[in-house]
Amino acid sequence: MIENYPQCEQTKIQICEYFNGKRKKFDIKVNIEGTDFQKKVWQSVSDIPYGKIKSYKDIANMIDNPYSMRAVGQANRRNPIPIIVPCHRVIGKSGKLTGYCGDKTYIKEFLIDLENKNNKG
Template sequence: MSVKYGKMQTEIFGTIYILVNEKELFDISLSEEDWEKTNETYSPEYDQKDSLVVEIIEQLTEYFEGNRKTFTVPIKLTGTAFQQQVWQELCKIPYGETRCYADIATAIDNPKAVRAVGQANRKNPIPIVVPCHRVIGKDKSLTGYTGTRTDLKEKLLQLEGITV
C-alpha cells in the first residue's frame, strides 16, 4: 500500500497532517505529537500534489471558512468493530448539531457503553471529517477532545455556530 501525506496550516490547530492511501483518507493528525506517531507507523511519502491530498485540503479549507457542511472524500476507518460502529454514528450528526455520549451509545444499541463511546471518540483517526467534536457531555459541557484539548473542540463547535 502506497501511503502519502500532505499538510496544511489552520488557525485552530496550526499544522495538520493528512494521510492517504491510493484511494482514501485514513488519518488526520492534529498535533506534532500525533504526527510523530503516525509518521513512525507508516513512513509516508510527502506529496502535497497528490490529487486526494489536494481534494481533502480544499474541503477542509472550505469547512474552516464556513462554506462546507459535509465532506465527500472517501475515507477508510481502521479500528475495532465497536469503534467503527461509533465512528459511523458520528458521521450521522449534522453540521451545527451536537449529541451526548449516551445518545451515541443508545443509537448503536449499546446504552451502557457511554464510556466506551468516549474512548472510541478519542481514538478517531479522522477528526473533523468524522466529527467527534460534535459529541459533548450530557450536561452540555465540553469533554476531552483528542484527550484533553476542549479548547479545540469549542473552537470547532463555534465555527459551526454552536455555543456551549
Template sequence: MSTFYRKVHVPIFHTLYLVSSEKGLSRILVSEEEFIEFQTCYEVECGDDRSPAAQAERQLMEYFAKERTSFQVPLDVKGTLFQRQVWNVLSTIPYGEVWSYADVAKAIDNPKAVRAVGQANRANPIPIIVPCHRVIGKSGQLTGYAGKKIGIKEELLQLEGINAQNGMFIPG
C-alpha cells in the same frame, strides 16, 4: 501501498497533517509532534493534487471558510468493529448540532456503552471530517477532545454556530 501526506495551514489548529493511502484519507494529525512520531513508523511522501489528502485539504479549507457543512472524502480508516460503528454514527451528526455520548451509544443500539463510545471517540483518527467535536457530556460539558484540547473543541463548535463557552455547551 504508498502513504501520502499534506501539511495544511487552517484556522483554530494552525497546522494539520493529512495522511492518506491511495484508497483514502487515513489520519488527521493535529500537531507537528504527532506527525514526527507518525513518520518514525511509516514512510510517507508528499501527495500530489489528486491524492485523497489533497481532496481532504480542499474540503477542510471550505469548512473553515464556512462554505462546507459535510465532507465527501474517500476514507481508509483502521479500527475495531465497535470503533467503526461509533465513527459511522458520528458522521451522521448534522453540522451545527451536538449529541451526548449517551445519544451515540443509543444510536449504535448499545445504550450502556457510554464509556466505550467515549474511548472510540477519543481514538477517532480523522477529527473534523468524522466530527467527534460534536459529542459532549450529558451535562453539557465539553469533554475530551484531542487529548486535553477542549478550547479547540469549543472553537470548532462556535465555527458551526453552536453556543459553547468556558468548556460548556449553552443551549439556545
C-alpha cells in the same frame, strides 16, 4: 508535494472549505481502521449534522449499546481523522465539553462555535 496525490488535494480543499464556512459535510472516501465497535461509533458521529451536538449517551443509543458511553468516548479519543469524523460534536450528557485530543476542549469549543456561527443565516 501534496498536489501529487489527488485524494490529499481533495481533502485539503474540503478542510479549507469547512473552515471558511462553505462545507458542512465531507464527501472524502476514507477507510478507517478500527474495531467494529469503533467503526459503528465513528459512523454515528459522522451522521451528526453540522452545527448540532449529541451526547455520548445519544451515540451509545444510536449504536444500540445504551450503556457504552465510556466506550463511545474512548472510540472518539481514537478517531484518526477528527473534523472529517466530527467527534467535536459529541459532548457530555450535562452539556459539558469533555475530552478532545486529550485535554484540548478549547479546540472542541472553537469548532462548535465555528459551526454555530456558520449555521446562522
